[in-house]
Amino acid sequence: MTPYSLTIVEDETIVRERLVKLITEHSQFNLLGAAADVAGGIADLIKYSPDILLTDLGLPDGSGIEIIKAIEINHLDTEAMVISGFQDEHNVFNALQAGASAYIHKHDKNQKITDAILSMMQGGAPISPVIARLMLQKFQKPQPVKQLPEALTERQIKILKLVSQGFSSKEIAEKLNISYYTVTTHIKNIYNKLQVNSRTEALHEAVKLGLLE
Numbered sequence: 001m002t003p004y005s006l007t008i009v010e011d012e013t014i015v016r017e018r019l020v021k022l023i024t025e026h027s028q029f030n031l032l033g034a035a036a037d038v039a040g041g042i043a044d045l046i047k048y049s050p051d052i053l054l055t056d057l058g059l060p061d062g063s064g065i066e067i068i069k070a071i072e073i074n075h076l077d078t079e080a081m082v083i084s085g086f087q088d089e090h091n092v093f094n095a096l097q098a099g100a101s102a103y104i105h106k107h108d109k110n111q112k113i114t115d116a117i118l119s120m121m122q123g124g125a126p127i128s129p130v131i132a133r134l135m136l137q138k139f140q141k142p143q144p145v146k147q148l149p150e151a152l153t154e155r156q157i158k159i160l161k162l163v164s165q166g167f168s169s170k171e172i173a174e175k176l177n178i179s180y181y182t183v184t185t186h187i188k189n190i191y192n193k194l195q196v197n198s199r200t201e202a203l204h205e206a207v208k209l210g211l212l213e
Contacts, residue, residue: 037059
């Protein structure tokens with residue numbers, strides 16, 4: 001069997017190198033390019049016309065959704081798989097609507113990437129469990145939108161966006177150069193304002209209220 005040709009777009013060096021290693025060591029894949037931004041990803045896509053595109057969404061110069069859309073714009077026969085830390089409704093559904101055939105959460109340690117790619121190429125649509133749950137919630141009977149008793153602060157919205165990208169409280173504290181305790185306090189206040197009890201519920205409410213756009 002001829003190996004599937006493939007390009008990768010991932011801005012985090014460690015993650016990109018891990019993906020490159022997985023792909024190059026697998027006999028059924030032929031890696032053609034590994035870019036770190038939207039411009040490089042689209043350039044590789046046009047240059048190589050690969051069978052498969054693996055792309056992150058949050059990139060330095062834009063969104064991986066732009067690269068997925070470039071497949072149709074350039075009339076390419078390429079299957080797109082998202083491997084991202086984003087797990088909010090807005091990004092998931094935009095990626096799928098743009099043409100992604102699969103959506104894997106990059107921090108899902110139980111998901112074997114190469115198996116997921118092969119499943120996609122055999123007609124499957126592999127999706128990480130956390131993403132699948134989000135999709136199920138989308139198609140459940142809609143509940144009345146809750147009104148915020150108090151608006152979220154700019155800092156709280158920023159923290160909520162980082163939560164939606166899959167970052168832990170410790171990682172958020174490091175990114176914002178604030179203490180872990182301050183982050184957890186903000187998250188508790190966010191829960192109170194959104195009238196929820198978990199991160200998943202908070203993200204679901206935030207999407208309905210347009211706070212993550």
